[in-house]
Amino acid sequence: MQYRDLGKTGIRVSTIGFGAWAIGGASEASGTPLGWGRTSDDESLAAIRRARDLGVNFFDTSDSYGFGRSESLLGIVLSRHRRDVVIATKVGVARSSAGTLKKDFSREHILHAVDGSLKRLRTDYIDLYQLHNPTMEDLRREEIQETMDRLQELGKIRFWGVSIFNPDEGIEIINKNWGYALQVLYNILNQAPASELFPLAKARGYGIIARVPLASGLLTGKYRQDSVFRSDDIRQNFLTPKRLEEAMARVDEVRSIVGGAERSMTEASLRFVLAHDAVSTTIPGAKTVRHVEGNVAAAEGALPPDVIEKLRTRLSDYNFYQRHNIKV
Numbered sequence: 001m002q003y004r005d006l007g008k009t010g011i012r013v014s015t016i017g018f019g020a021w022a023i024g025g026a027s028e029a030s031g032t033p034l035g036w037g038r039t040s041d042d043e044s045l046a047a048i049r050r051a052r053d054l055g056v057n058f059f060d061t062s063d064s065y066g067f068g069r070s071e072s073l074l075g076i077v078l079s080r081h082r083r084d085v086v087i088a089t090k091v092g093v094a095r096s097s098a099g100t101l102k103k104d105f106s107r108e109h110i111l112h113a114v115d116g117s118l119k120r121l122r123t124d125y126i127d128l129y130q131l132h133n134p135t136m137e138d139l140r141r142e143e144i145q146e147t148m149d150r151l152q153e154l155g156k157i158r159f160w161g162v163s164i165f166n167p168d169e170g171i172e173i174i175n176k177n178w179g180y181a182l183q184v185l186y187n188i189l190n191q192a193p194a195s196e197l198f199p200l201a202k203a204r205g206y207g208i209i210a211r212v213p214l215a216s217g218l219l220t221g222k223y224r225q226d227s228v229f230r231s232d233d234i235r236q237n238f239l240t241p242k243r244l245e246e247a248m249a250r251v252d253e254v255r256s257i258v259g260g261a262e263r264s265m266t267e268a269s270l271r272f273v274l275a276h277d278a279v280s281t282t283i284p285g286a287k288t289v290r291h292v293e294g295n296v297a298a299a300e301g302a303l304p305p306d307v308i309e310k311l312r313t314r315l316s317d318y319n320f321y322q323r324h325n326i327k328v
Helices: 041-053 064-083 107-121 141-152 167-176 197-204 215-220 240-258 267-275 289-300 304-317
Strands: 003-005 012-014 058-060 086-091 093-095 102-103 126-132 157-163 181-185 207-211
Touching: 041 064, 041 289, 058 304, 064 086, 064 107, 086 107, 093 181, 093 240, 102 167, 102 197, 107 126, 126 141, 141 157, 157 207, 167 181, 167 197, 181 197, 215 240, 215 267, 240 267, 240 304, 267 304
Parallel strands: 058 086, 086 126, 126 157, 157 181, 181 207
Antiparallel strands: 003 012, 093 102
């Protein structure tokens, strides 16, 4: 495993992290799936343990992943290794008593939610507490920065950051000097953050956490244009047959570029993300030991420079997620 600095926080994180959305299992709001399908808690716990064994020290979750289930599973394993791991979780996405999804970045909600996360994670501090995809209007409310700074003063969190949808949001956050890290959607099919956001983040000392590095599974090579997702899988919300057909044509292009340079599409895709030196870590999802081992294998090497250049030249303007306003 390789390790990098998380911006100017002084924290060292494994380049391959553990994205813990999927282990939250099936969940929904207003009948719409929000998770990645049914999971086995025993398999999830084994995956977390295997990640630790292989040198993964960065674990990213949210209180909305399975509405507490993901955090609880991480807490079972990681509480025994607390000083050796970096735990990042998020706040701001909640489910109302009526079962509808809502965003809440009020001071009252954040102060209440952090205690719930601490309890589920079985810890007395969170290394990185992230606002979960707020709007810029939300962020411009001074009470948010004041609340996060207060949590730092109380010792409940070490640092705070923001999970964002598009690069322009990240640029404004950096220019306002809010937080310490940004979680950004970045992969071969959505390279937009690399042009302006990443150079600015690196220059200003912000950590970059690259999420969705495998493009919701499209870059694993497992899916075809006629693939159908289960009824409890969130991908059915945004990977419509037409979009899937469009994206798979680009995945085929990626496959042709990578050729025999890598053992798998997964390794090639993760190595592409890590090839940008502004990226501190990337957080592919994992539900099983096999998933973890496949992800971690990407840390063992690097993509050839000519392959990286071809992927950037031929696909940098595609930006699948931004093109279709897909927010994951």
